[in-house]
Protein backbone atom coordinates (compact mmCIF):
# COMPACT_ATOMS: atom_id res chain seq x y z
CA UNK A 1 0.00 0.00 0.00
CA UNK A 2 1.19 3.51 -0.73
CA UNK A 3 1.88 5.73 2.26
CA UNK A 4 -0.04 8.55 0.57
CA UNK A 5 -3.15 6.33 0.72
CA UNK A 6 -2.56 5.70 4.43
CA UNK A 7 -2.26 9.44 5.05
CA UNK A 8 -5.45 10.06 3.07
CA UNK A 9 -7.35 8.06 5.70
CA UNK A 10 -6.96 11.17 7.81
CA UNK A 11 -6.05 9.48 11.10
CA UNK A 12 -3.00 9.65 13.35
CA UNK A 13 -0.29 7.21 12.26
CA UNK A 14 2.65 5.61 14.02
CA UNK A 15 5.52 4.09 12.04
CA UNK A 16 8.92 2.67 12.93
CA UNK A 17 12.37 2.69 11.33
CA UNK A 18 14.90 -0.11 11.15
CA UNK A 19 18.36 -0.14 9.61
CA UNK A 20 19.90 -3.07 7.70
CA UNK A 21 23.01 -4.90 8.92
CA UNK A 22 26.46 -3.81 7.74
CA UNK A 23 27.66 -7.39 7.22
CA UNK A 24 26.04 -10.72 6.38
CA UNK A 25 26.89 -12.29 9.74
CA UNK A 26 24.50 -9.96 11.57
CA UNK A 27 21.74 -10.26 8.96
CA UNK A 28 19.69 -12.85 10.85
CA UNK A 29 19.65 -10.95 14.14
CA UNK A 30 18.68 -7.67 12.44
CA UNK A 31 15.96 -9.43 10.49
CA UNK A 32 14.59 -10.95 13.69
CA UNK A 33 14.47 -7.51 15.34
CA UNK A 34 12.77 -5.98 12.29
CA UNK A 35 10.19 -8.78 12.24
CA UNK A 36 9.43 -8.30 15.93
CA UNK A 37 8.83 -4.61 15.34
CA UNK A 38 6.67 -5.40 12.29
CA UNK A 39 4.62 -7.76 14.51
CA UNK A 40 3.39 -4.66 16.37
CA UNK A 41 1.54 -3.79 13.13
CA UNK A 42 2.61 -0.16 12.80
CA UNK A 43 1.06 1.85 9.95
CA UNK A 44 4.27 1.37 7.96
CA UNK A 45 7.97 0.70 8.49
CA UNK A 46 10.98 2.29 6.88
CA UNK A 47 14.22 0.46 6.13
CA UNK A 48 17.26 2.68 5.74
CA UNK A 49 19.95 2.42 3.07
CA UNK A 50 23.56 1.92 4.12
CA UNK A 51 25.73 4.95 3.26
CA UNK A 52 27.32 4.29 -0.15
CA UNK A 53 24.74 1.61 -0.98
CA UNK A 54 27.05 -1.31 -0.15
CA UNK A 55 24.24 -3.18 1.59
CA UNK A 56 21.42 -2.14 -0.75
CA UNK A 57 20.19 -5.72 -1.18
CA UNK A 58 19.59 -6.00 2.58
CA UNK A 59 17.27 -2.98 2.44
CA UNK A 60 15.18 -4.74 -0.20
CA UNK A 61 15.12 -8.15 1.47
CA UNK A 62 14.20 -6.82 4.93
CA UNK A 63 11.47 -4.56 3.47
CA UNK A 64 10.19 -7.44 1.36
CA UNK A 65 10.02 -9.84 4.33
CA UNK A 66 8.21 -7.31 6.52
CA UNK A 67 5.53 -6.95 3.85
CA UNK A 68 5.24 -10.68 3.14
CA UNK A 69 5.21 -11.93 6.72
CA UNK A 70 3.35 -9.14 8.51
CA UNK A 71 1.52 -7.32 5.73
CA UNK A 72 2.94 -4.00 6.97
CA UNK A 73 3.67 -1.54 4.11
CA UNK A 74 7.33 -0.60 3.84
CA UNK A 75 9.25 2.49 2.83
CA UNK A 76 12.63 1.60 1.33
CA UNK A 77 15.29 4.30 1.60
CA UNK A 78 17.50 4.99 -1.42
CA UNK A 79 20.48 7.35 -1.58
CA UNK A 80 22.04 8.57 -4.82
CA UNK A 81 25.12 10.76 -4.37
CA UNK A 82 27.63 7.92 -4.35
CA UNK A 83 25.91 5.85 -7.06
CA UNK A 84 25.93 5.71 -10.83
CA UNK A 85 22.52 5.94 -12.51
CA UNK A 86 22.71 2.26 -13.52
CA UNK A 87 22.97 1.19 -9.88
CA UNK A 88 20.03 3.37 -8.86
CA UNK A 89 17.94 2.10 -11.78
CA UNK A 90 18.76 -1.50 -10.84
CA UNK A 91 17.63 -0.84 -7.28
CA UNK A 92 14.38 0.72 -8.54
CA UNK A 93 13.70 -2.38 -10.65
CA UNK A 94 14.40 -4.61 -7.66
CA UNK A 95 12.05 -2.61 -5.41
CA UNK A 96 9.31 -2.81 -8.05
CA UNK A 97 9.80 -6.58 -8.48
CA UNK A 98 9.42 -7.05 -4.72
CA UNK A 99 6.18 -5.10 -4.56
CA UNK A 100 7.66 -2.21 -2.56
CA UNK A 101 5.58 0.88 -3.35
CA UNK A 102 7.26 3.57 -1.23
CA UNK A 103 10.70 5.11 -1.55
CA UNK A 104 12.43 7.61 0.74
CA UNK A 105 14.52 9.39 -1.89
CA UNK A 106 17.72 10.83 -0.42
CA UNK A 107 20.93 12.38 -1.56
CA UNK A 108 23.05 10.77 1.17
CA UNK A 109 26.03 12.36 2.90
CA UNK A 110 28.79 13.56 0.60
CA UNK A 111 32.07 11.60 0.54
CA UNK A 112 35.27 11.72 -1.52
CA UNK A 113 33.96 8.84 -3.68
CA UNK A 114 30.82 10.58 -4.94
CA UNK A 115 29.72 10.10 -8.54
CA UNK A 116 28.58 13.02 -10.65
CA UNK A 117 25.29 11.45 -11.71
CA UNK A 118 23.17 13.04 -8.99
CA UNK A 119 23.88 16.18 -6.97
CA UNK A 120 20.67 16.50 -4.95
CA UNK A 121 17.75 14.34 -3.84
CA UNK A 122 15.50 16.40 -6.15
CA UNK A 123 17.43 14.98 -9.14
CA UNK A 124 16.85 11.44 -7.87
CA UNK A 125 13.14 12.17 -7.50
CA UNK A 126 12.93 13.57 -11.07
CA UNK A 127 14.72 10.46 -12.30
CA UNK A 128 12.31 8.13 -10.47
CA UNK A 129 9.34 10.04 -11.86
CA UNK A 130 10.72 9.93 -15.40
CA UNK A 131 11.48 6.23 -15.21
CA UNK A 132 8.59 4.91 -13.13
CA UNK A 133 5.83 7.55 -13.37
CA UNK A 134 3.57 7.32 -10.33
CA UNK A 135 4.43 3.73 -9.49
CA UNK A 136 6.11 4.75 -6.23
CA UNK A 137 4.95 7.04 -3.46
CA UNK A 138 8.00 9.21 -2.73
CA UNK A 139 9.15 10.66 0.58
CA UNK A 140 11.93 13.19 1.17
CA UNK A 141 13.96 14.27 4.20
CA UNK A 142 13.62 17.69 5.82
CA UNK A 143 15.48 19.47 8.60
CA UNK A 144 13.60 21.63 11.14
CA UNK A 145 16.97 22.86 12.49
CA UNK A 146 18.44 23.34 8.97
CA UNK A 147 20.55 20.90 6.97
CA UNK A 148 24.19 21.32 8.11
CA UNK A 149 25.35 22.32 4.60
CA UNK A 150 22.81 25.13 4.21
CA UNK A 151 23.69 28.71 5.02
CA UNK A 152 20.27 29.47 6.50
CA UNK A 153 16.99 27.77 7.26
CA UNK A 154 15.28 30.03 4.70
CA UNK A 155 17.69 28.87 1.97
CA UNK A 156 17.24 25.26 3.04
CA UNK A 157 13.45 25.60 2.78
CA UNK A 158 13.73 27.18 -0.69
CA UNK A 159 15.84 24.17 -1.76
CA UNK A 160 13.30 21.85 -0.16
CA UNK A 161 10.62 23.38 -2.38
CA UNK A 162 12.55 22.17 -5.49
CA UNK A 163 12.51 18.68 -4.00
CA UNK A 164 8.79 18.75 -3.29
CA UNK A 165 8.03 20.18 -6.73
CA UNK A 166 10.03 17.34 -8.28
CA UNK A 167 7.45 14.91 -6.88
CA UNK A 168 7.72 14.35 -3.13
CA UNK A 169 4.46 13.04 -1.67
CA UNK A 170 5.50 13.64 1.94
CA UNK A 171 8.45 14.75 4.08
CA UNK A 172 9.96 13.13 7.16
CA UNK A 173 11.88 15.30 9.59
CA UNK A 174 15.27 14.84 11.11
CA UNK A 175 14.95 14.17 14.85
CA UNK A 176 14.28 17.13 17.16
CA UNK A 177 13.73 17.36 20.91
CA UNK A 178 11.82 20.62 21.16
CA UNK A 179 8.38 20.53 19.55
CA UNK A 180 8.26 24.32 19.22
CA UNK A 181 11.04 24.05 16.66
CA UNK A 182 8.83 21.80 14.54
CA UNK A 183 5.73 23.99 14.88
CA UNK A 184 7.65 27.07 13.70
CA UNK A 185 9.21 25.05 10.87
CA UNK A 186 5.87 23.72 9.59
CA UNK A 187 4.53 27.27 9.59
CA UNK A 188 7.50 28.38 7.43
CA UNK A 189 7.01 25.43 5.06
CA UNK A 190 3.36 26.33 4.52
CA UNK A 191 4.37 29.97 3.92
CA UNK A 192 6.78 28.77 1.22
CA UNK A 193 3.91 26.82 -0.42
CA UNK A 194 5.06 23.38 0.74
CA UNK A 195 1.78 21.65 1.53
CA UNK A 196 2.63 17.92 1.56
CA UNK A 197 2.22 15.98 4.84
CA UNK A 198 5.13 16.37 7.28
CA UNK A 199 5.96 13.28 9.32
CA UNK A 200 7.62 14.04 12.66
CA UNK A 201 10.76 11.94 13.23
CA UNK A 202 11.10 11.10 16.92
CA UNK A 203 14.22 9.56 18.44
CA UNK A 204 13.77 7.92 21.84
CA UNK A 205 17.14 8.51 23.48
CA UNK A 206 17.81 5.56 25.74
CA UNK A 207 21.47 5.92 26.60
CA UNK A 208 23.68 8.87 27.40
CA UNK A 209 26.43 7.97 24.90
CA UNK A 210 23.91 7.97 22.06
CA UNK A 211 22.91 11.56 22.80
CA UNK A 212 26.42 13.03 22.72
CA UNK A 213 27.09 11.22 19.41
CA UNK A 214 23.82 12.43 17.87
CA UNK A 215 24.32 16.01 18.89
CA UNK A 216 27.91 16.26 17.78
CA UNK A 217 26.80 14.93 14.37
CA UNK A 218 23.66 16.91 13.72
CA UNK A 219 23.79 19.97 16.00
CA UNK A 220 20.32 19.15 17.35
CA UNK A 221 19.14 21.54 20.09
CA UNK A 222 18.70 19.94 23.50
CA UNK A 223 16.16 21.67 25.76
CA UNK A 224 17.21 21.97 29.41
CA UNK A 225 14.38 19.62 30.41
CA UNK A 226 16.01 16.95 28.27
CA UNK A 227 19.56 17.73 29.46
CA UNK A 228 18.42 17.41 33.09
CA UNK A 229 17.07 13.94 32.36
CA UNK A 230 20.37 12.85 30.82
CA UNK A 231 22.35 14.38 33.72
CA UNK A 232 20.17 12.69 36.32
CA UNK A 233 19.69 9.25 34.77
CA UNK A 234 22.52 8.92 32.20
CA UNK A 235 24.66 6.69 34.41
CA UNK A 236 21.87 4.19 35.07
CA UNK A 237 20.99 2.37 31.83
CA UNK A 238 17.56 1.15 32.90
CA UNK A 239 16.51 4.49 34.34
CA UNK A 240 17.79 6.34 31.25
CA UNK A 241 15.85 4.01 28.98
CA UNK A 242 12.64 4.53 30.92
CA UNK A 243 13.13 8.30 30.98
CA UNK A 244 14.00 8.40 27.25
CA UNK A 245 10.84 6.50 26.34
CA UNK A 246 8.77 8.76 28.61
CA UNK A 247 10.27 11.89 26.99
CA UNK A 248 9.57 10.59 23.47
CA UNK A 249 6.01 9.63 24.46
CA UNK A 250 5.37 13.09 25.89
CA UNK A 251 6.74 14.68 22.73
CA UNK A 252 4.42 12.55 20.58
CA UNK A 253 1.32 13.26 22.69
CA UNK A 254 2.00 17.00 22.42
CA UNK A 255 2.53 16.72 18.64
CA UNK A 256 -0.73 14.88 18.07
CA UNK A 257 -2.57 17.30 20.37
CA UNK A 258 -1.25 20.13 18.21
CA UNK A 259 -2.38 18.59 14.92
CA UNK A 260 0.82 16.80 13.79
CA UNK A 261 -0.78 13.50 12.86
CA UNK A 262 2.07 11.40 11.49
CA UNK A 263 4.80 10.15 13.81
CA UNK A 264 7.84 8.15 12.72
CA UNK A 265 9.88 6.64 15.53
CA UNK A 266 13.59 6.03 14.98
CA UNK A 267 13.34 2.72 16.78
CA UNK A 268 16.98 1.74 16.13
CA UNK A 269 16.16 -1.99 15.68
CA UNK A 270 14.90 -2.17 19.27
CA UNK A 271 11.57 -4.01 19.48
CA UNK A 272 11.13 -3.37 23.22
CA UNK A 273 11.38 0.39 22.74
CA UNK A 274 8.96 0.36 19.80
CA UNK A 275 6.52 -1.73 21.80
CA UNK A 276 6.63 0.47 24.90
CA UNK A 277 6.01 3.61 22.87
CA UNK A 278 3.15 2.01 21.00
CA UNK A 279 1.60 0.76 24.25
CA UNK A 280 1.92 4.22 25.83
CA UNK A 281 -0.06 5.65 22.89
CA UNK A 282 -2.56 2.84 22.38
CA UNK A 283 -5.73 4.83 22.97
CA UNK A 284 -4.37 7.95 21.32
CA UNK A 285 -3.53 6.28 18.01
CA UNK A 286 -6.07 3.46 18.31
CA UNK A 287 -3.62 0.53 18.35
Ligand code: FAD
Nearest residue numbers: 048049051077106107108109120121141147149150159174
Ligand atom coordinates in the same frame (compact mmCIF):
# COMPACT_ATOMS: atom_id res chain seq x y z
P1 FAD B 1 19.07 17.13 -0.37
O1 FAD B 1 17.59 17.29 -0.28
O2 FAD B 1 19.65 16.94 -1.71
O3 FAD B 1 19.74 18.33 0.39
C1 FAD B 1 21.12 18.33 0.71
C2 FAD B 1 21.64 19.76 0.82
O4 FAD B 1 21.66 20.36 -0.47
C3 FAD B 1 20.79 20.67 1.69
O5 FAD B 1 21.65 21.54 2.37
C4 FAD B 1 19.91 21.41 0.70
O6 FAD B 1 19.49 22.67 1.17
C5 FAD B 1 20.87 21.55 -0.48
N1 FAD B 1 20.18 21.60 -1.78
C6 FAD B 1 19.18 20.81 -2.19
N2 FAD B 1 18.82 21.14 -3.46
C7 FAD B 1 19.63 22.16 -3.84
C8 FAD B 1 19.75 22.93 -5.02
N3 FAD B 1 18.97 22.68 -6.08
N4 FAD B 1 20.71 23.91 -5.07
C9 FAD B 1 21.52 24.14 -3.99
N5 FAD B 1 21.44 23.44 -2.84
C10 FAD B 1 20.50 22.47 -2.77
N6 FAD B 1 21.33 8.74 4.93
C11 FAD B 1 21.66 7.51 4.46
O7 FAD B 1 22.84 7.29 4.05
N7 FAD B 1 20.76 6.48 4.43
C12 FAD B 1 19.48 6.65 4.84
O8 FAD B 1 18.68 5.70 4.79
C13 FAD B 1 19.07 7.93 5.36
N8 FAD B 1 17.81 8.17 5.78
C14 FAD B 1 17.45 9.41 6.22
C15 FAD B 1 16.11 9.67 6.60
C16 FAD B 1 15.72 10.90 7.08
C17 FAD B 1 14.27 11.14 7.49
C18 FAD B 1 16.67 11.95 7.18
C19 FAD B 1 16.27 13.28 7.73
C20 FAD B 1 17.99 11.74 6.78
C21 FAD B 1 18.39 10.48 6.28
N9 FAD B 1 19.69 10.23 5.84
C22 FAD B 1 20.05 8.98 5.38
C23 FAD B 1 20.72 11.30 5.90
C24 FAD B 1 20.76 12.11 4.58
O9 FAD B 1 21.25 11.28 3.54
C25 FAD B 1 21.71 13.31 4.79
O10 FAD B 1 21.13 14.21 5.70
C26 FAD B 1 22.17 14.04 3.53
O11 FAD B 1 23.25 14.91 3.90
C27 FAD B 1 21.13 14.89 2.83
O12 FAD B 1 20.20 14.13 2.15
P2 FAD B 1 18.89 14.84 1.53
O13 FAD B 1 18.17 13.80 0.78
O14 FAD B 1 18.16 15.59 2.57
O15 FAD B 1 19.59 15.86 0.51
